[in-house]
Amino acid sequence: MSAAAISEASLPRLPRGVRLKHDDARNEWLLLAPERILKADPIAAEILKRCTGEATLAAIVDDLAASFGADRARIDTDVRTLLAGLADKRMVEL
């Protein structure tokens, strides 16, 4: 799916079998799936923590913009890019 095509009303969530975990031993965030481990940088981790299936894409972007005092348009692009890539790997549902 292309990043721009994700709907504002979409409810991003991690499917069963995919988990965001803070790895205390290595002090980093990881996105875990069957036979796959992706490192989540701090920005990706903040996005993925909000992918609960309850918040819309628009609400997630608003929340991040407010929490970090950052430019909304830029965050919108970052969130869409990350989610589109993970959706292709079936690690996020939209």
Add this chain to the structure above:
Amino acid sequence: MNAPVNVPRPVGLLAELTHRCPLGCPYCSNPLEMDARTGELDTATWQRIFSEAAELGIIHIHLSGGEPASRRDLVDIVAHCARVGLYTNLITSGIGLTEERVAELSRAGLDHVQLSIQDSDAESADRIAGYEGAFARKRDVARWVIAAGFPLTVNAVIHRANVSRAGAMVKLAIELGAKRVEIAHTQYYGWAKTNRAALLPSRADAERAIAEVEALREVYKGVIVIDHVIPDYHAHFPKACMGGWARRTLNVTPSGKVLPCHAAETIPGLEFWNVRERGLAEIWYASPAFQAFRGTDWMIEPCRSCPRQESDFGGCRCQAMALTGHARNADPVCHLSPYHHRVEAIVSEDTADAAPDYIYRRLQRTPAPV
């Protein structure tokens, strides 16, 4: 103990909970001499290992065997792994699971199920497994797994009897509801090495199967993820076996021995430590078997000066042992190995004649056939 700075933390642990299994697949990766039930670790010891694994930085636990469902305490073991934050993958034949038990595993926090299939043709599948009715039972198990909400991976091992149906097995995996399928050409260790002449497909058949599965990758993009393990006897460079010896993963046998890979015991002279006597971290960082081929210092030519040494790590130590008589040699699958002709010879000899009967994997078969 403190982690040495130059040794990475492991990310995966394969827990062979038992060697017991109702099936007799002739390509089983278990050793020929298997542990009896009486020698198996108890529940409390497995739970301690998993607590130590989490502390050591292990992420994925692969609950395997034998058939892990043959352990009555499987649900307790899964629940403990979930409590200490480990990602659990159940590697099962499905035999020994019931609908109720699948639901219990779900409540206990199991993350993922990997179900083996032997073939897309029922009669052939049961013959390969040495178990009548296995194929039909696996269809039931897949249904229960999907109903419980698990992500399902189907695993199919490819060899002479099913090589013409590699693509059909991808389609069967989709029909069973899997999101991921592993099409794995047989690796010749353990029972598969014993049965090599019965299992090894001709190069032409192997290449046809590979092309068929690669083509399906595009066709089913977004429907199913295909993980394809290509046959190593037909390769040009060796596989990065285990992602490098003692670099990423470890195996714990039913009786508690800790191995760098499931075939490591075929290398003579290695000293393995046991979790009954030592902690998992101490074993990972200091046991002689893990130290033996860690890094690149042990390498001889052609690996020693090879620019690929950090990407394929010289291939597989156990295969080097089996086919050249020395574990430090380059994996003879590599075309740079002076022993590469031995692999070529096996491929032409073992595929020339009609396949002999299988020697089925059986626990009570001691002494092991050679």
